[in-house]
Amino acid sequence: xTAVGETMPSQLVPSTLSADGAICHWLSAGVYTTPLRHLAxxxxxxxSPFGERGRWAMNFWAFDPDVADLKLRAxxxxxxxxxxxxLLDIAEPVLGGPAPGxxxxxxxxxxxxxxxxxxxxxFNPTLMEGWxxxxxxxxxxxxxxxxxxxxxxxxxWLNGQCVEDFAEHFxxxxxxxxxxxxxLRAGLNTLLLxxxxxxxxxxxxxxxxxxxxxxxxxxxxxGLSVRLPVGAYDADVWEMTAAQMELVxxxxxxxxxxxxxxxxxxxxxxxxxxxxxxxxxxxxxPWAKLIGLTLPRxxxxxxxxxxxxxxxxxxxxxxxxxxxxxxxNALSLVVRPINGIPLEVRREIWASANAYSRAPYGTYDERxxxxxRHLASMPYDVPASMAAVATGAAAQIDSxxxxxxxxxxxxxxxCADFYAVGLLAALEWYGGSPALKQEDQAKIExxxxxxxxxxDEPGIDAMCYFTENHQILFHVTQYLAGQRxxxxxxxxxxxxxxxxxxxxxPRIDAWIRRRLRGMFSEWDSNAYLTLDAFAMLALVxxxxxxxxxxxxxxxxxxxxxxxAAQTYRGTLGSSHGxxxxxxLKSARVENTSPLCRIAFGMGVFNGETRATGLLALSRRYRVxxxxxxxxxxxxxxxxxxxxxxxxxxxxxxxxxxVWDVRTITYRTPDGMLSAALDHRPGAMGIQxxxxxxxxxxxxxxxTTYPGNAxxxxxxxxxxxxxxxxxxxxxMSARDxxxxxxxxxxxxxxxxxxxxxxxxxxxxxxxxxxxFARVGDGYAALWGDGDxxxxxxxxxxxxxxxxxxxxxxxxxxxxxxxxxxxxxxFCASLAATAxxxxxxxxxxxxxxxxxxxxxxxxxxxxxxxxVVEDWGDFPHYANGYTDTPHGAESMILRFRGESLTxxxxx
Numbered sequence: 001x002t003a004v005g006e007t008m009p010s011q012l013v014p015s016t017l018s019a020d021g022a023i024c025h026w027l028s029a030g031v032y033t034t035p036l037r038h039l040a041x042x043x044x045x046x047x048s049p050f051g052e053r054g055r056w057a058m059n060f061w062a063f064d065p066d067v068a069d070l071k072l073r074a075x076x077x078x079x080x081x082x083x084x085x086x087l088l089d090i091a092e093p094v095l096g097g098p099a100p101g102x103x104x105x106x107x108x109x110x111x112x113x114x115x116x117x118x119x120x121x122x123f124n125p126t127l128m129e130g131w132x133x134x135x136x137x138x139x140x141x142x143x144x145x146x147x148x149x150x151x152x153x154x155x156x157w158l159n160g161q162c163v164e165d166f167a168e169h170f171x172x173x174x175x176x177x178x179x180x181x182x183x184l185r186a187g188l189n190t191l192l193l194x195x196x197x198x199x200x201x202x203x204x205x206x207x208x209x210x211x212x213x214x215x216x217x218x219x220x221x222x223g224l225s226v227r228l229p230v231g232a233y234d235a236d237v238w239e240m241t242a243a244q245m246e247l248v249x250x251x252x253x254x255x256x257x258x259x260x261x262x263x264x265x266x267x268x269x270x271x272x273x274x275x276x277x278x279x280x281x282x283x284x285x286p287w288a289k290l291i292g293l294t295l296p297r298x299x300x301x302x303x304x305x306x307x308x309x310x311x312x313x314x315x316x317x318x319x320x321x322x323x324x325x326x327x328x329n330a331l332s333l334v335v336r337p338i339n340g341i342p343l344e345v346r347r348e349i350w351a352s353a354n355a356y357s358r359a360p361y362g363t364y365d366e367r368x369x370x371x372x373r374h375l376a377s378m379p380y381d382v383p384a385s386m387a388a389v390a391t392g393a394a395a396q397i398d399s400x401x402x403x404x405x406x407x408x409x410x411x412x413x414x415c416a417d418f419y420a421v422g423l424l425a426a427l428e429w430y431g432g433s434p435a436l437k438q439e440d441q442a443k444i445e446x447x448x449x450x451x452x453x454x455x456d457e458p459g460i461d462a463m464c465y466f467t468e469n470h471q472i473l474f475h476v477t478q479y480l481a482g483q484r485x486x487x488x489x490x491x492x493x494x495x496x497x498x499x500x501x502x503x504x505x506p507r508i509d510a511w512i513r514r515r516l517r518g519m520f521s522e523w524d525s526n527a528y529l530t531l532d533a534f535a536m537l538a539l540v541x542x543x544x545x546x547x548x549x550x551x552x553x554x555x556x557x558x559x560x561x562x563x564a565a566q567t568y569r570g571t572l573g574s575s576h577g578x579x580x581x582x583x584l585k586s587a588r589v590e591n592t593s594p595l596c597r598i599a600f601g602m603g604v605f606n607g608e609t610r611a612t613g614l615l616a617l618s619r620r621y622r623v624x625x626x627x628x629x630x631x632x633x634x635x636x637x638x639x640x641x642x643x644x645x646x647x648x649x650x651x652x653x654x655x656x657x658v659w660d661v662r663t664i665t666y667r668t669p670d671g672m673l674s675a676a677l678d679h680r681p682g683a684m685g686i687q688x689x690x691x692x693x694x695x696x697x698x699x700x701x702x703t704t705y706p707g708n709a710x711x712x713x714x715x716x717x718x719x720x721x722x723x724x725x726x727x728x729x730x731m732s733a734r735d736x737x738x739x740x741x742x743x744x745x746x747x748x749x750x751x752x753x754x755x756x757x758x759x760x761x762x763x764x765x766x767x768x769x770x771f772a773r774v775g776d777g778y779a780a781l782w783g784d785g786d787x788x789x790x791x792x793x794x795x796x797x798x799x800x801x802x803x804x805x806x807x808x809x810x811x812x813x814x815x816x817x818x819x820x821x822x823x824x825f826c827a828s829l830a831a832t833a834x835x836x837x838x839x840x841x842x843x844x845x846x847x848x849x850x851x852x853x854x855x856x857x858x859x860x861x862x863x864x865x866v867v868e869d870w871g872d873f874p875h876y877a878n879g880y881t882d883t884p885h886g887a888e889s890m891i892l893r894f895r896g897e898s899l900t901x902x903x904x905x
Contacts, residue, residue, distance in 0.1 A: 035125070145179060156194075252756060262304065265307070276301070372387045383617075405419035472536075481497065516903040518643075518644055574663065578686075662676070719795075735812050780811065
């Protein structure tokens with residue numbers, strides 16, 4: 001095989017096969033993206049957004065069958081010229097050579113699910129495409145079966161002939177296994193794979209091939225191998241380098257104290273020298289188009305000794321720059337060999353110059369001032385720029401910040417509602433003043449005049465309207481824009497501002513009242529609770545209807561009370577209705593953390609600027625004193641029982657029914673254990689997080705049934721956030737039982753536990769028990785088989801798996817004050833022997849303090865043969881309130897003082 005421009009044959013290096021036959025290494029090209037411009041042929045642009053051909057299918061979860069059907073119709077209707085799978089007039093594949101779509105072939109390795117992942121978040125409807133190439137070296141003519149692994153349409157060519165053209169179904173994130181017959185000739189056979197996805201918002205594009213064992217021989221043809229054409233690179237050097245790179249380990253996501261550390265696997269036979277680079281990637285949004293930020297990077301050449309760490313080049317300048325970047329960001333870590341072989345290890349990591357507070361400090365006003373200073377240092381963000389004006393750090397709101405936000409509105413990009421509220425705040429506080437340039441005010445007004453304010457207005461877009469936080473942000477945007485410009489005729493709807501306001505007001509009223517009585521369907525979300533607060537702060541600050549202002553203020557009080565009751569020293573380590581992996585790995589990334597720091601003096605200021613900005617700048621809302629004191633009550637042992645309950649509305653939630661979630665949170669001065677009880681066991685989980693033990697911002701322990709091998713938010717459920725099937729969770733006092741029912745072919749086929757050893761002061765694994773200590777707080781985890789710590793790869797020293805069925809997990813929270821020293825805690829639990837039921841999905845356990853627990857997939861949770869009653873659950877009950885389900889008010893009490901939140905009527 002000779003590539004274009006070469007005078008000698010390409011070197012070939014092996015691509016290993018996984019235990020189940022998946023090809024592990026490929027040449028890869030993409031992801032390529034093309035805007036989707038023909039959707040009006042499949043979706044009504046105006047009229048009702050619901051029903052057949054309704055726009056709702058552009059705005060709902062892509063796992064819905066109607067959404068999948070729309071994607072299939074739209075894909076089949078794509079002009080042939082727009083699909084790159086038609087373009088096969090390319091040079092023979094070789095690393096670095098030309099690939100379809102105008103790119104070049106690069107080397108890529110699969111994760112444990114056997115696919116190359118091309119996923120991305122699409123702010124607008126987009127065609128995504130990716131390519132893979134490998135060579136099958138067969139000792140003789142042969143035929144074998146394989147499974148083409150794909151999410152959406154895919155094509156496979158063997159030696160230039162298309163042997164599979166699959167376009168039957170779009171999945172959401174679960175892999176489809178398409179059987180294909182491969183007729184191989186003796187020698188090298190060229191495989192080309194093309195995958196496509198129609199993506200709006202989160203979208204997974206993944207592609208791979210699994211070779212299947214011959215049913216007669218029980219294996220693949222003898223001597224068959226898979227190889228990659230790597231051009232002039234020496235094959236022996238490549239193999240040696242690939243083996244070395246597999247020994248590089250990143251054992252933590254967050255590095256709260258510097259330096260961060262990079263490890264070499266203890267199994268390495270000799271030191272490994274690598275080049276390391278740490279940087280701050282800009283997100284693929286209007287930021288990248290409008291802004292030319294110059295950000296520092298850290299670089300170093302490190303020699304890694306086997307089993308020993310080396311310091312990462314996270315410089316003070318890099319940590320300082322990252323601390324002042326708005327948005328939900330992570331640092332990029334890239335590790336490369338020094339010999340020029342184009343292999344690398346890539347990871348997201350976190351480090352910041354901003355310190356985390358684990359204990360209350362200062363006064364509310366002092367923390368507000370600190371928040372303003374933090375915000376004022378951030379570039380290109382409207383709420384942050386307003387803080388700069390308020391503190392005197394700047395004379396005017398930054399024009400680049402306005403341009404970024406307006407671009408979201410003008411493009412009708414998903415999350416535009418987040419930016420719209422910030423722009424309206426700028427108009428309300430600074431419109432007509434020298435602080436807002438006239439030309440910038442004109443840009444904002446033009447964007448608002450042309451914006452789409454709700455799903456019932458004309459226009460095809462990918463904006464999300466149906467989730468709880470988006471609902472209220474759109475309603476508030478529509479209300480405030482209409483209130484400010486009552487005489488305008490808005491371009492898209494044709495309605496006057498007064499009519500827009502009249503439409504939004506009852507929607508807001510109904511949304512708030514449902515949450516006042518029952519709190520949130522996205523319960524205790526460390527991502528979205530902040531956006532709900534953002535909307536309420538905007539109403540309190542700018543709405544002229546005092547009834548709405550009162551309701552919004554009451555809901556803010558309840559939000560901050562829920563944070564006060566269910567955070568552990570600034571960490572919202574509760575169960576969550578929706579979550580993302582990075583915030584599970586470190587509370588320093590939680591959007592709620594800056595709110596907790598302002599309100600209670602615990603947490604960290606990070607890139608969240610929306611609710612943080614409005615709270616820090618608010619002229620009409622303060623967190624009530626009693627809630628501040630409750631949140632700072634860190635020395636108490638508190639058990640909070642809470643019930644989130646409410647009715648779904650078809651035109652907002654795009655489904656009917658109710659949400660009904662019962663949670664328990666047990667918090668001590670040294671740790672916290674939280675669970676959502678018996679919540680939809682066996683159902684598909686997207687981003688639900690049903691239990692967690694928390695000892696510090698990074699020291700979290702929990703289990704999941706992973707949906708795939710990815711960690712990003714475009715594959716939901718992924719490796720750590722959500723579950724392919726939700727478990728059944730029960731909890732009493734400080735003991736928790738989590739049960740899984742595994743289903744063949746669903747998810748990754750196993751359950752596992754997050755156990756970040758680098759975050760613990762001390763840890764040990766003893767057969768089926770794993771123990772962790774941070775300070776005087778302890779956590780113990782038991783599995784239904786011997787617990788094995790992952791020793792290599794992406795999750796080295798962060799993951800536990802059970803050698804048993806993985807269907808039963810137990811957790812106990814402990815501390816020195818109750819259990820003695822750590823050794824005593826471990827010994828007392830290791831002496832117990834939980835008994836798994838005969839069917840494998842149930843357990844009986846007598847705890848060291850003689851509590852007899854029993855729980856199974858069916859039936860009740862009992863303690864000493866007495867049933868735990870989860871039926872008659874309160875709205876909120878703990879040492880600060882006793883509010884029954886369905887109550888019209890809540891009374892908060894703390895050390896002789898009280899506050900009544902009356903939301904009836």
